[in-house]
Amino acid sequence: MILKRLYILNFKNIADKEFSFSEKINCFVGNNGIGKTNSLDAIYHLGMTKSYFNTTTSYNIRLGEEFYLLEGTFLKENREENVVCSVKKGQKKVIKRNGKIYDKLSEHIGAFPVVIVSPADRDLIHEGSDTRRKFLDGMLSQVQSSAYLDALLRYNKVLSQRNSLLKQFYENQHTITDTLPIYDDQLDHYGTKIFQIRKDFIREFVPIFQEQYAHISKGKEKVDIQYDSQLNNQDLKNLLKVHFSQDISLQYTSQGIHKDDLIFSINGQPMKKFASQGQQKSFLIALKLAQFHYLYKATEVTPLLLLDDIFDKLDNERVSQIIHLVISPPFRQIFLSDTDSKRTEEIIREITPNYQIFKL
Template identity: 40%
Template sequence: MEILRRLYLYRIMHGPSSYIVAVEMVQFKNFTQAAFAFSPGINLIVGPNGAGKTNLLDAVHYLSMTKSYFSATDQPLIQYGKEGFRLEGKWYQHEAEHQLVCVVREGTKKEFRVNDIPYPRLAAHIGRFPVVMIAPDDVQMITGGSEERRKWLDMLLSQLSGDYLLHLVAYHKILSQRNQLLRRWVEQPSSHVHDLLDTYDKQWIPHAEAIFQYRQQICAQLIPLTTQFYIHLSGNKEHIQLQYQSQLHEKPFAEWLREQRKLDLQIGRSSVGIHKDDLQFLLNGYPVKIHGSQGQRKSFLLALKFAQHQLIVKQKGIIPVLMLDDIFDRLDPKRIQLLLSLIRLEGFGQVLITDTDPERLTAHLPPSSTSVNWIQLTYPLQGA
């Protein structure tokens, strides 16, 4: 297929991948102290449930994004009874090896260094060593509410643009302040509320408009890529559609704010804005979340993530690490075969895959796959 040819061409054009060489964990989740080495190609991480396969992927994600993929705070990541954790990784990129170190201690500021140079702001690290993660609960992006889809879109854009992340942080800070003002007014009305709202709105509008433009631009590229990946994963049997939905398609944000101010004061919160944006996913003209099977929903999710991977390659000239956590569950053998035919391509760079069943992996990998690196975890963990 055309998409497979293009993936290979991107790989040639952009040179070596960005890949994780090794990671060491101290008091991180169920690892007291452990170290693992990876190959630049396909890495298969196998072992029973509870052995730490997902935690190993999360350590790599943390080194890339300065936070866990699964937890909003650091506290659940600290091994029980300990006061902090340390992650250290060697990451190959731009023909050089980089040393990444993160130290988290209770009650102190997180430390994050690359080649012994600390970051003044953690946001400056986002996107430097990109990753794309796929986990079982990600299907909530298909079946859940709009917040899950915005979160994913924000994560993608934050890896592509530091300016987007700055606009996003500023937007949500003003949103929080504006909502606090509206709640106070409901409890204790004041004649100054309109002047204060005018001030907030004047600061708010440029950030909303910038975010809207970024999302429009990325969705224009995301939609055709996702469609092509899904065609491959479904064996060209199903038709999908994606639609970016935003109130700002209808009229400018400033006009929305003027029209909705009375309602905002009545309900005590901001009723319009890009925090209401959504992505709609359709399969053969019907919502996937309602009419799609488990396999179709998972294929849709995989197509979105693969499109995310390719967009990072195109815009940053870096091939991100692709991490797939227990993604073969609820996929029929045909879809598994089609999926592995994609990730075996050289254009995907380094891939980390976890599974409880090594026989399922070997059944779909060609006998000549000598470049595959196997990592076997046992339970209870040795050294944990």
């Protein structure tokens, strides 16, 4: 799959811009704050129905405007496909594929797979478990059709209802014995399904990730990812029952797949504490390259690869390793951003003649 054309109107700081792309490498270059990352984000948006950096839709409308519009022309399986995303203040987001409006935005996710590598990914290491779960959910939503995302949305809805019930009971001492078992059964049903999908995914994904990291680091360090879940040791229905009194006191549900986490390590030690900035960046890039390979294997569609400011904090050897990795099959079309146009062109020119530089 490739993106042939992109049109951006009133998206973030971009007023009106149109691009026609190379089938191989496309580089957005220029000073900070002029729209390089936002151009990449517009591409991500067309694949995932939302911004990678700001999921509050209204905040993505250019200052002083009432709407934004994104339009992409894709070539997929030798057929052109048109995707349009439009948003007006106070109205629901609309996604059209070949002129047809989706009833649910979730139906679009996975049709045009995309992987982004960004400095914002450092939050995967430094922030809380919810950030890592979002990464996990975003990836599985692209490969599990609508089944995974549907189960996750239903789980979260029931979780919210159960939490409201717990709060009412705590504040008013109302009995909830009739309603609570219904919520517990539903949480157990959807939560167990999600847990098993996540568990199976991590078992398949980690070897791919470790292989990518070994390529980037030339085998200098060993890395690992472990799936941490309360359901590893006990079924969810029993956990909810055992912790019922605690949940009343807390006024929220303390057990479930909404507490899952991914544990990142390097040479057997926590990544956050024991890895250098370069090692952390290599870890995150390997994570995303593994995501690419997994998506390609699962969907048989070549995802778009977006590389935002990847040259920063990496030595020349690791940069060279990464670029050589991503120009080989199954990688196809790549978009990257950099502040140094000369550096970018020197690196890319040595690798392939099939590229375009967009100076913003």
